[in-house]
Amino acid sequence: MKPAPFRYHAPRTEAEALSLLAELAPEEGRVIAGGQSLVPAMALRVARPSHLVDINNVAGFDRLAVEDGWLRVGPLVRHAALGEGAVPGPLGRLLEVVRGQIAHLPIRTRGTVCGSLANADPASEWCLLAATLGARFHVRSLRGERVIEADAFFGGFMTTALAPDEILVELRLPVLSDAAHTGFHEFSRRAGDFAQAAALAVLELREGVIAAPRLGLGAVEDRPRRLLEAEALLAGRAPSEALFREAATTARAGLVPVDEDPYRLDLAETVIRRALSAAAGMPAP
Amino acid sequence: MSDAMHDLTLTLNGQAHAIRVEARRTLADALREDCGLTGTHLGCEHGVCGACTVLMDGQPVRACLLFAVQAEGRAIRTVEGLAKGGALNPLQRAFAENHALQCGYCTPGFLMLGTAILETDPGISDEALVEALSSNLCRCTGYANIARAIRAAADAMSTEGAA
Numbered sequence: 001m002k003p004a005p006f007r008y009h010a011p012r013t014e015a016e017a018l019s020l021l022a023e024l025a026p027e028e029g030r031v032i033a034g035g036q037s038l039v040p041a042m043a044l045r046v047a048r049p050s051h052l053v054d055i056n057n058v059a060g061f062d063r064l065a066v067e068d069g070w071l072r073v074g075p076l077v078r079h080a081a082l083g084e085g086a087v088p089g090p091l092g093r094l095l096e097v098v099r100g101q102i103a104h105l106p107i108r109t110r111g112t113v114c115g116s117l118a119n120a121d122p123a124s125e126w127c128l129l130a131a132t133l134g135a136r137f138h139v140r141s142l143r144g145e146r147v148i149e150a151d152a153f154f155g156g157f158m159t160t161a162l163a164p165d166e167i168l169v170e171l172r173l174p175v176l177s178d179a180a181h182t183g184f185h186e187f188s189r190r191a192g193d194f195a196q197a198a199a200l201a202v203l204e205l206r207e208g209v210i211a212a213p214r215l216g217l218g219a220v221e222d223r224p225r226r227l228l229e230a231e232a233l234l235a236g237r238a239p240s241e242a243l244f245r246e247a248a249t250t251a252r253a254g255l256v257p258v259d260e261d262p263y264r265l266d267l268a269e270t271v272i273r274r275a276l277s278a279a280a281g282m283p284a285p
Numbered sequence: 286m287s288d289a290m291h292d293l294t295l296t297l298n299g300q301a302h303a304i305r306v307e308a309r310r311t312l313a314d315a316l317r318e319d320c321g322l323t324g325t326h327l328g329c330e331h332g333v334c335g336a337c338t339v340l341m342d343g344q345p346v347r348a349c350l351l352f353a354v355q356a357e358g359r360a361i362r363t364v365e366g367l368a369k370g371g372a373l374n375p376l377q378r379a380f381a382e383n384h385a386l387q388c389g390y391c392t393p394g395f396l397m398l399g400t401a402i403l404e405t406d407p408g409i410s411d412e413a414l415v416e417a418l419s420s421n422l423c424r425c426t427g428y429a430n431i432a433r434a435i436r437a438a439a440d441a442m443s444t445e446g447a448a
Contacts, residue, residue: 001330008308040331104420106345191419
């Protein structure tokens with residue numbers, strides 16, 4: 001359980017980090033931020049980077065601010081920092097709930113939000129949140145900056161649109177309207193363990209009917225995504241247990257799960273119904 | 286930077302320790318093998334069990350998921366820093382009095398986790414305490430006595446503070 005040898009680099013500026021990564025990425029060099037997924041993978045020798053570019057000392061990478069309707073999250077913002085303290089209103093409350101499901105306290109103090117996104121574990125809560133809310137990913141390399149939309153960022157199981165020489169320098173989450181209602185539900189076998197299925201629902205209630213619904217599912221397929229058919233079914237209808245069951249059944253029919261276990265599809269339906277019920281202020285089914 | 290070995294100075298319980306290690310040396314191994322502080326235990330070595338929990342700049346972290354080179358310039362606290370002059374601190378006493386340990390393997394990690402909890406949120410709710418303690422594994426006690434000990438230490442410390 002000891003990592004294989006590697007060379008360690010600790011840049012102090014973004015320019016230095018990008019330049020190191022440009023040089024070392026072709027030689028299996030990798031970025032390390034919180035290291036809460038990478039270091040276990042190295043201990044198990046599933047990952048054997050030849051170089052680590054440690055961004056923990058890069059000035060300004062811990063920035064966290066609300067600007068022009070976006071919550072802007074820098075690459076060193078730890079899980080523990082994303083909550084109501086970061087942004088008031090429905091988004092802050094949602095972040096607080098989601099954060100509570102991420103591993104454990106000593107992991108949350110060290111692991112980073114952007115690191116989870118770059119790692120793209122299909123069971124990651126932040127990946128589900130980013131996919132459902134329509135986050136934007138700002139990435140940089142020596143070649144320049146580009147912005148990747150959420151539906152193009154996740155490419156499959158632990159795979160993203162990031163090139164080896166690029167750093168995810170900022171996640172942008174849209175600040176939710178004060179009228180937004182959110183519901184998040186995750187099932188995992190043990191407290192703090194990886195999700196078996198997780199769902200996030202965001203909706204508004206206008207004159208008794210659902211408006212602007214967003215429904216996302218994680219940990220079931222090879223990447224988190226919005227369930228557009230179920231969303232279309234929910235829009236304009238009054239919330240009810242029967243409607244949410246119908247949405248879950250519709251969603252299930254279109255799922256391509258990571259394993260053949262029908263249990264996971266049952267879980268998917270259940271977490272979808274519970275997330276929707278929570279968003280609508282109804283008791284959990 | 287390109288040298289395979291790194292000369293570091295770690296600050297452990299307020300004392301400087303100069304060591305020479307490979308980049309792949311975890312903080313947990315550096316504490317035990319290079320600094321002689323064997324109070325920090327290693328269980329799973331991949332971040333699951335919490336036995337190696339230490340405090341870095343006041344925050345609980347897994348010492349097996351940090352490299353020693355990353356800890357330079359940070360204030361690291363380990364279980365060796367809790368007792369003063371051979372006298373157990375209130376949390377350690379509470380562990381003994383509440384039977385919060387049997388074999389003792391997980392105890393240093395729980396003590397450091399408990400220290401972080403008491404320092405950041407001494408009035409923590411029962412629910413939040415159980416959630417925080419879910420971070421570490423104990424295969425002897427069943428956890429109830431550990432939660433009880435941390436609560437007892439919080440009470441003892443607030444009484445001492447008020448006196």
